[in-house]
Amino acid sequence: MMLVELTASEAGALPVVGLRDHLRLGTGFSTADDAAENAALVGFLRAAIATIEARTGKVLLARKFRLRLEEWRDPAGQPLPLAPVSSVERVEIADAAGAVTALDPARYRLVPDMQRPVLEPVGVFLPAVPLGGFAAITFQAGFGPEWPQVPADLAQAVLMLAARYHEDRTFEAAQGAMPFGVSALIERWRSVRVLGGRGNSRGRV
Template sequence: MMLIEETTVPDTALPVAEFKAHLRLGTGFGEESLQDSVLKSFLRAAIAAIEARTGKILITREFSWSLTGWRDRSGQALPVSPVTEISRVTLIDALEIESELPSYRFRLEKDSQRPRLRPTDSLLPMVRTGGSVRINFRAGFAPTWGELPADLGQAVLLLAAHYYEYRNETALSDGCMPFGVSSLLQRYRVMRIGIGSVQ
């Protein structure tokens, strides 16, 4: 299985001004934009870490997901949420010949934890031996920073500030999530039942 981010978070969606205010960086010296590229990198790192921890996509963008077979032909759980649209499902045979599944053959079952690709009839089509399937979809809470849930936005700023403050600490290379950030993210974590993950 391979999840590919087809479009990235645009610079215009990054809350650079809010991050500067959060860090209480000085203003009025005519050099306010000198650190912008560095601040953007910390914001991107914080967004990526939060998305990896929660399985939730913050800023809306396009993805493609390739897999070698369905886990369940009655409905395939998607790897991230919230998914707002499935734009294309493509079957690929062992010779790399692609055939697009007509849109009337599938639908999106929206779910805050595990959205699913569902067939409109009984089962999703067979994936032939040696072949694969590629699902193109759009996912994300909001297209702009201002439309994000407030707790997720605050978590990004807190984590980015943590990265900024400890940017020279090599001891943190294993990665860590400050308690304040973890508590804000708790309700977005994927629920697990029993010994396996929810499918």
């Protein structure tokens, strides 16, 4: 399985002002100072968002992703590894020679779920993946394109973690540590991630 992020969040969608307020930062002595500080805050916010998304499997700001699979985990319904998923843009099947065929959207549907969205066939099974080929699913995931659409507890966790990065550039989160307050805020959003491989039923992980 290979998951690729195709688009990134716009810097303007990030809560830079909220982080400045959280840190109680004033304005700099010059426009250049403010610009440099804002650029650093954007970096801390992106790092915090990436960490929290990795821990929860939830995409905070809407982006486009592509999931490539050598075989379906379950041909009766392929779980998607991120949530919430708002749409499936296309599904493609490639053969061993690399020839790609786009699947008719009438042959599949998205079953939204906050923990385990699923690509289901309209019928019995998703089409078989040829030996040596792959299936690719392009989808949109995220709570929304604007920061106010992110749930309050996840948004607060991002600010707290970004502030910790700002205050301590050697913070152990880079090695997997997480402040207790942040862990408490994200705990209810955590779910077991679905990886590749074949499963016997949709509920297995």
